[in-house]
Amino acid sequence: MSHLSTNLSFNYLSRRQLIQWGLTGLGIATGGVLIRNLTSDSLASVRIPKIEPDVTPLLNNPFNPMKILREFDYGTLKQENGVKIREFNVTANSSLLQLNSGVSFVSWNLNNRVPGPTFRVKEGERVRIIFHNEDGHSHSLHFHGIHPAEMDGIKPIRHGKKMVYEFTAEPYGVHLYHCHIAPVTRHISKGLYGMFIVDPPQPRPPADEMVMVMAGYDINNNQHNELYAFNGLPNYYRDHPISIYQNQLIRLYILNMIEFDPVSTFHIHGNMFNVYRTGRDTTPHEETDVITMGTGERHILEFSYPYPGKYMFHPHQDTLAELGCMGMFKVIPS
Secondary structure (H helix, E strand, O other): OOOOOOOOOHHHOOHHHHHHHOOOOOOEEOOEEEEEOOOOOOOOEEEEEOOOOOOOOOOOOOOOHHHHHOOOEOOEEEEEOOEEEEEEEEEEEEEEEEEEOOEEEEEEEEOOEOOOOOEEEEOOOEEEEEEEEOOOOOEOOEEOOOOOHHHOOOOOEOOOOEEEEEEEOOOOEEEEEEOOOOOHHHHHHOOOEEEEEEEOOOOOOOOEEEEEEEEEEOOOOOOOOOEEEEOOEOOHHHHOOEEEEOOOOEEEEEEEOOOOOOEEEEEEOOOOEEEEEOOOOOOOOEEEOEEEEEOOOEEEEEEOOOOOEEEEEEOOOHHHHHOOOOEEEEEEOO
């Protein structure tokens, strides 16, 4: 079985999943979850702060951005004719999102969430994605990375039909997938996208790992975004700060899926981060506190906070931040 991330979100794992992955023997640390590095001889460990129950309603939305933050979908590992295959199921549909108390939005989404599931595999694994289209429009799944032409996901899959995409996961890095049916910009901006992480053959060092996908919402159908968000809901991490531990390595997988704006930036307060561009290296390319990304661009950012307190993160285009792409890290004394 492929390397499991050292920061699986145990607050959301069922006992069935724990048994499937062989993790039932792991211990709980005071004030959070202690997860041992399962693939290293070192005694390195990662502590994940306990996720406090929401005291404010989620406006009846079908997903929770705090769950999306640390949730990775490893699929189901099968063996067919001596070949190991990691299999995923994903369904396209429509659902109403309540973006704030006054604005609702009909999304086209995958597995009833925006962004779609974060698929995670290891380089060289055989991957099978079974795509079901239950939406009223034709859709597809186009994966970034290397694959045969027949698996490129540009052919429309009509309502009620399914398509099986199968290929070898390569190269390692942070990739994405999205609908590729015209007008592609509209299909993406309605919510049909997600992250596809291919881990390197040798696992990265232990870290508290997170996924953030930046996106915009064209509420008025005028090819202009009126609201922006990390992981689906505007201002969610501003109102529900992300708890992290002081001096602990954070590994942030970040993806820009904002349509209608040429570029976006990402900035954290009170700190610097190492940049692994497209996740295609295991040594950093640079250190900075602001990075610029076009649509579909993605990176791994690593950092740790030496001082406790609350720190903002947001695009450095202040309009995007003020319209919903705003969040906070809450650094807890270690």
